[in-house]
Amino acid sequence: MPELPEVESVARSIINARPPLLGSRVVSVDAVWAGVVAGTSPDIFSATLCGRILQGVSRHGKYLFFELISDGHAISVALHLRMTGIVHICAADTAPGRHTRLIIGFDNGRALRFDDPRKFGRVWLVDTPADAIAGLGPDALSVGWEEFRQRLRGSRRQLKTLLLDQSFLAGIGNIYADESLFLAGLHPLRRSESLDDNDVARLYQAVKTVLDEAVGSGGANIDGVFKAGGYLVRVYGREGLPCLKCGSRIEKIRVGQRGTHYCPDCQLA
DNA sequence: CACTCTACCTGTGCGC
DNA sequence: TGCGCACAGGTAGAGT
Numbered sequence: 001m002p003e004l005p006e007v008e009s010v011a012r013s014i015i016n017a018r019p020p021l022l023g024s025r026v027v028s029v030d031a032v033w034a035g036v037v038a039g040t041s042p043d044i045f046s047a048t049l050c051g052r053i054l055q056g057v058s059r060h061g062k063y064l065f066f067e068l069i070s071d072g073h074a075i076s077v078a079l080h081l082r083m084t085g086i087v088h089i090c091a092a093d094t095a096p097g098r099h100t101r102l103i104i105g106f107d108n109g110r111a112l113r114f115d116d117p118r119k120f121g122r123v124w125l126v127d128t129p130a131d132a133i134a135g136l137g138p139d140a141l142s143v144g145w146e147e148f149r150q151r152l153r154g155s156r157r158q159l160k161t162l163l164l165d166q167s168f169l170a171g172i173g174n175i176y177a178d179e180s181l182f183l184a185g186l187h188p189l190r191r192s193e194s195l196d197d198n199d200v201a202r203l204y205q206a207v208k209t210v211l212d213e214a215v216g217s218g219g220a221n222i223d224g225v226f227k228a229g230g231y232l233v234r235v236y237g238r239e240g241l242p243c244l245k246c247g248s249r250i251e252k253i254r255v256g257q258r259g260t261h262y263c264p265d266c267q268l269a
Numbered sequence: 270c271a272c273t274c275t276a277c278c279t280g281t282g283c284g285c
Numbered sequence: 286t287g288c289g290c291a292c293a294g295g296t297a298g299a300g301t
Contacts, residue, residue, distance in 0.1 A: 003294065062295080082295050084279080099279090118278045120295065157271065166296080174294055236294090256272075259293080273301075283291085 002081035004062055004140055004171030005214035005231070010087045011059045017089050019108045026052050026068065028092075028105035036101040036114065039124040048075065048125060049104065058129060060139050061170025065129040078124050078132045079114065085121030088113045133170070140171035141211050148204045152192050159203070160188035160255040172207065175236045176214065178261045180206045182235040187269040188253075188260045235261045 014021055029046035031037050037045045052068035052075075059065070064087075066077040081087070092111040096103065102114040102123060114121065126132045138147055151169070155162055162168050163177040172180070181188050183206035186199060195203070217231040234244055239252035243263040253260050 006294090080295085082277095083293070084295095116278095117280065118293090120277065120279095161272080164295090176294095257274080258295095271301105273299100275299085276297090277295105279293100281291105281293085283289105285288085 002062060002083070002085055003173035003176055003214075004059075005176075005211060005218070007059050007062050007064055007081065007171075008141070008215050009218040010081075011057050011064060013089065014057045014087075014112070017110070019110065021054055021089065021106060021108070021110060021112070022056065024054055024106040024108045024110070026050055026054065026104055027107050028103070028111075030096075030103040030105075031101070032096050032103060033101040033119065035119060036116070036121065036123060038122040045123070045125060049077065054106070060129060060133045061136055061166055062173070063129075063132055063136075063170075065126075065132070067129075074128075076126050076129055076132075078126050078129070080122055081116070082118070082120035082122070084118045085114060085116040088115065136166050136170040137168045138170065140169045140207060141215065143169060145201075145204055148207075149197070149200050152195070152200055152203075156191060156193045158188065158255060159186055159190050159192060160258070160260055162192055163207075164256070164258065169207075171211070174258050174260075175233070176207075176210050178236045179210045179234055181267060182206075182262060183210060185266055185268070187267045188255055188262050190269060235263065237261065 026049045029049050031042035034042045049068060052070045054066060055069045055074065056067040062080060064079040067074055068077065090111055090113055092105045092109050097115055099115045099117045100113055101116050104112045137151065159181060160177055163172050163180060184202040186203060214231045235250055238250045239261055241250055243250055243266060246263065246265050248263055248265040250261055251264050
């Protein structure tokens with residue numbers, strides 16, 4: 001699930017947690033699977049966090065940041081969910097699940113738990129979020145039109161590949177790349193330099209629309225239909241089914257090793 | 270710079 | 286029912 005909208009909904013759920021996690025003190029850190037901690041040892045990671053107050057939560061692209069202070073000095077924990085990571089807030093004494101990789105306990109009796117079947121997700125320590133996002137493009141949810149246009153104009157790549165490139169725009173993954181291109185009526189293999197300003201504007205609008213919808217519903221769903229009050233997948237995973245706009249058969253191809261879904265009639269090359 | 274391939278892991282769903 | 290295989294929402298790093 002984790003693309004920008006899913007990560008955003010995790011951030012919001014932490015910010016709005018009751019009883020509040022913000023302002024609570026870390027009292028325990030358990031790297032149930034030691035490999036979840038990158039860049040340092042689980043012991044140092046744990047020792048660095050314990051006793052600190054969770055001050056803030058933020059997001060850039062698919063990266064989540066926890067700002068923790070101690071004696072007025074702030075550090076941050078960066079978290080990337082990768083393919084299958086999930087964050088839960090639960091009671092501090094909840095037993096770890098089969099795929100639980102990290103548990104951070106707080107003095108309010110609650111815990112942040114990171115579960116990840118495939119063990120791709122990682123946490124690490126950074127001085128500031130800016131350190132971790134140095135190589136990333138602007139956040140896809142907040143990027144402005146002018147910057148989007150200029151960055152796209154600076155590239156000569158296939159649109160699908162470009163949208164997935166986090167150094168171009170941070171936060172779009174495979175699902176929302178396909179959804180955005182479908183909504184914009186642009187073929188995934190179309191070259192960015194072939195777009196006119198109208199095309200670029202449609203793509204910008206499509207990215208915004210898709211992400212806004214998805215954030216509003218807490219993210220996409222797993223099996224390609226609905227999620228209660230949720231985001232409706234327009235093309236992703238609909239190979240062989242009729243296009244929602246024109247009824248043509250949705251095609252699936254490979255672009256840069258990624259499954260790519262599109263309508264051959266609505267999305268002209 | 271653009272692109273491809275591999276690696277990292279486990280779970281699921283399919284064909285047989 | 287069980288086995289083997291292809292595939293999966295992401296990214297880093299090496300190689301062409």
